[in-house]
Structures are given as C-alpha cells and as structure tokens.
Amino acid sequence: MENDEGEITRLLHEWRAGSREAEDRLFALVFPNLRRLAHYLMQRERKDHPLQATELIGQIYFRMVAAKDRDWRNRTHFFAIAARAMRRYLIDIGRGRTSAEFVAIEGLEGILPASREKIDLAITVDRLLDDLSATNPDWCTLVEMKFFLGLTDEETAEAMNVKLRTMQRAWCDARRWLYTRMESGNAQSA
Numbered sequence: 001m002e003n004d005e006g007e008i009t010r011l012l013h014e015w016r017a018g019s020r021e022a023e024d025r026l027f028a029l030v031f032p033n034l035r036r037l038a039h040y041l042m043q044r045e046r047k048d049h050p051l052q053a054t055e056l057i058g059q060i061y062f063r064m065v066a067a068k069d070r071d072w073r074n075r076t077h078f079f080a081i082a083a084r085a086m087r088r089y090l091i092d093i094g095r096g097r098t099s100a101e102f103v104a105i106e107g108l109e110g111i112l113p114a115s116r117e118k119i120d121l122a123i124t125v126d127r128l129l130d131d132l133s134a135t136n137p138d139w140c141t142l143v144e145m146k147f148f149l150g151l152t153d154e155e156t157a158e159a160m161n162v163k164l165r166t167m168q169r170a171w172c173d174a175r176r177w178l179y180t181r182m183e184s185g186n187a188q189s190a
Contacts, residue, residue, distance in 0.1 A: 007029065008075040008078065011026040012074070015072075016070070031057075033079065034061075034082060035054075037149065038053040040149060040150065041087065041148075041149070042056065044150075049093075050093070051090075063085050063089075064082060067081075080141045083148065084129075087122075087144065091123055125143070128182070129144065131181070132177065136174075139173065141160065142156065142160065143175075145159060
C-alpha cells in the first residue's frame with residue numbers, strides 16, 4: 001500500500017504536468033478503488049435509480065480529467081475529491097427529483113434505502129461541508145469518509161494516515177461543529 005500511495009502521488013504530479021502516459025497509468029491504478037466507491041454509494045440509493053455505478057464513474061472521470069490542473073497533494077486527496085464529486089453528482093440527481101410525488105407505503109418506510117429525511121440530511125450536510133472545507137479541510141474529508149462513504153474508524157484513520165485515536169477526536173470535533181451549525185439554523189443559509 002505504501003508503494004501504491006507513493007506511485008499514485010507521483011503519477012498525479014506527472015499528470016498535472018501534462019503526461020498522457022501518467023494519466024493512463026493513474027486511472028488504471030485507481031479505477032478499482034473508484035469502482036468500489038461508486039458501488040458503495042449506489043448501494044445507498046433507491047433500487048430504481050436511473051444511474052448505475054459504471055455510469056457514475058464515467059461522469060466523475062470526465063470531471064477529474066477536466067480538473068487535472070488541480071494541485072493534487074496525494075492519493076488521499078485524490079480519492080477525497082473523487083468521493084466528493086460522486087456524492088455531489090448523486091445529490092444533484094436527487095435534487096432533480098424534488099418535484100416527484102412521494103407516496104407513503106404502509107410498513108415499507110423502514111426498508112427503503114433513501115427516505116426523504118435522509119436526502120434532506122445529506123443535502124444539509126453537503127452544504128455545511130462547503131463552509132467546513134474553507135476552515136478545516138481535514139474535518140471535511142473526515143466527514144465525507146465517515147458520513148457519506150460509511151468507512152469504519154479504522155478505515156478512515158488508515159485512509160487519512162493518522163492514528164486511530166487522533167481521528168476519533170477529530171470526528172467528535174467535526175460532529176460537534178456540524179451539530180452546532182445545524183441547530184443554530186446556519187444550515188439553511190449555507
């Protein structure tokens with residue numbers, strides 16, 4: 001994994017410098033992880049979702065290629081941006097359904113993968129993450145990994161390359177920050 005992380009970081013920098021070979025090698029290396037991420041996110045969507053995981057990867061791939069001039073710090077930064085792009089793309093699709101008629105089906109509410117409340121919460125947290133990324137980008141990445149990607153504490157600490165206890169303290173602080181903003185009504189104006 002350490003060599004993999006170093007190679008991805010090197011390829012990101014070469015890609016930014018304009019190397020087509022680095023771009024090809026980079027996406028061959030990261031594609032399995034992007035596919036896993038897309039499948040995970042799509043599992044949380046409704047069964048009749050118009051998008052499939054491979055289409056989500058395709059949409060995000062084009063966005064990532066368009067952002068090649070971004071200052072990619074490392075592998076973690078790249079996957080955090082990819083996860084954010086996937087999440088926002090799915091939220092945008094969900095927002096497009098706001099005029100849809102929701103019919104409550106007696107007894108099935110608990111098994112539906114995405115309730116209206118969950119969508120509203122995801123949209124609110126997404127809005128707050130814009131503010132959080134400006135003041136504390138590490139907390140923003142942490143919330144994306146825990147809340148939107150559903151990573152365990154151990155997986156998140158490993159992905160962020162920090163000690164487990166350090167990540168857990170930061171997670172408590174980030175949740176407190178989000179809760180305060182949501183309770184104060186700042187979420188509506190975000």
